[in-house]
Amino acid sequence: MEHDNNQTSLSADLNLIYKxxxxxxxxxxGLIRLLAVxxxxxAALTCFWGLECRxxxxxxxxxxxxxxxxxxxxxxxxxxxxxxxxxxxCRQHPVWQNIRGFAAQWxxxxxxxxxxxxxxxxxxxxxxxxSNGETNELTGKPSVFLGFNSTDLPNDALHGLLKQSNMLxxxxxxxxxxxxxxxxxxxxxxxxxxxxxxxxxxxxxxxVCVNRLSPEAIPDWLVSMGWQGDVKLLSEILAKLSPLxxxxxxxxxxxxxxISEQIGxxxxxxxxxxxxxxxxxxxxxxxxxxxIHPAKRSGL
Numbered sequence: 001m002e003h004d005n006n007q008t009s010l011s012a013d014l015n016l017i018y019k020x021x022x023x024x025x026x027x028x029x030g031l032i033r034l035l036a037v038x039x040x041x042x043a044a045l046t047c048f049w050g051l052e053c054r055x056x057x058x059x060x061x062x063x064x065x066x067x068x069x070x071x072x073x074x075x076x077x078x079x080x081x082x083x084x085x086x087x088x089x090c091r092q093h094p095v096w097q098n099i100r101g102f103a104a105q106w107x108x109x110x111x112x113x114x115x116x117x118x119x120x121x122x123x124x125x126x127x128x129x130x131s132n133g134e135t136n137e138l139t140g141k142p143s144v145f146l147g148f149n150s151t152d153l154p155n156d157a158l159h160g161l162l163k164q165s166n167m168l169x170x171x172x173x174x175x176x177x178x179x180x181x182x183x184x185x186x187x188x189x190x191x192x193x194x195x196x197x198x199x200x201x202x203x204x205x206x207x208v209c210v211n212r213l214s215p216e217a218i219p220d221w222l223v224s225m226g227w228q229g230d231v232k233l234l235s236e237i238l239a240k241l242s243p244l245x246x247x248x249x250x251x252x253x254x255x256x257x258x259i260s261e262q263i264g265x266x267x268x269x270x271x272x273x274x275x276x277x278x279x280x281x282x283x284x285x286x287x288x289x290x291x292i293h294p295a296k297r298s299g300l
Contacts (some may be wrong), residue, residue, distance in 0.1 A: 010049065021299075024060055025296065026051070026060050027060040030126075034051075044073045045084075047067075048067045048069075055292045056293060068120045099122075120168075122142040124142050145197075146168070169197040192209070205254060211250075215239065218238060240285050250265060251264030
């Protein structure tokens with residue numbers, strides 16, 4: 001969602017959206033959990049944010065993710081240029097201190113970070129929280145994602161970029177070297193567009209997100225990288241979804257043992273014509289391969 005950040009916090013936008021959302025997608029409990037996060041975040045932090053829900057589960061709860069773009073007031077607030085509610089988060093939580101330290105370097109123009117990192121995403125897993133109290137704690141440990149513009153960087157500069165980002169990503173040197181090697185393996189015209197560290201989750205694998213690859217190229221590339229998943233099934237799914245999606249992205253977890261078997265496929269649809277049939281056709285195909293709870297389908 002894009003918003004007018006004249007409001008004091010993101011909660012004003014969230015309350016406005018909640019009035020129009022189907023209860024199958026977000027109920028009062030889900031709203032309370034989200035507000036526990038957004039009440040602590042200034043509206044000027046982001047101009048674009050969204051909610052994620054798990055379609056296979058009945059519970060009408062969501063996660064929330066926010067984009068902070070380079071050269072915006074949100075970047076300046078992260079860096080501590082101006083008082084905001086983020087100051088209290090930085091006093092309370094080491095992760096937010098790391099975010100502020102990173103932002104203070106990222107904001108410096110003509111620096112490696114400023115030139116090659118376009119945005120920073122924060123994600124809060126309120127859907128998986130066991131209680132509202134736990135949701136409050138989640139504000140102190142968001143997962144973080146960096147949007148890279150690093151296609152033409154030589155390996156030594158890329159490694160330097162990752163090292164400068166590591167106050168945020170919190171990876172060891174071997175992992176950084178693996179990421180550099182992974183980026184070098186992406187066939188043209190594919191590119192790394194997000195690199196994530198799941199600070200808010202027990203699993204500390206490195207999340208890599210790759211886009212611009214054709215659906216035909218994705219399975220062969222994954223096999224070349226040692227992926228142990230079902231290549232035939234993946235090829236079938238991509239072929240079925242291709243007529244409905246304008247683009248795909250692949251989300252992978254880099255573990256100590258290589259690429260995890262479970263992967264994510266992001267589907268970007270054409271929304272020039274806002275018609276329910278677009279959702280219906282897409283979900284019809286998806287339901288042949290994954291379970292979608294009837295309530296979530298109804299809500300969509």
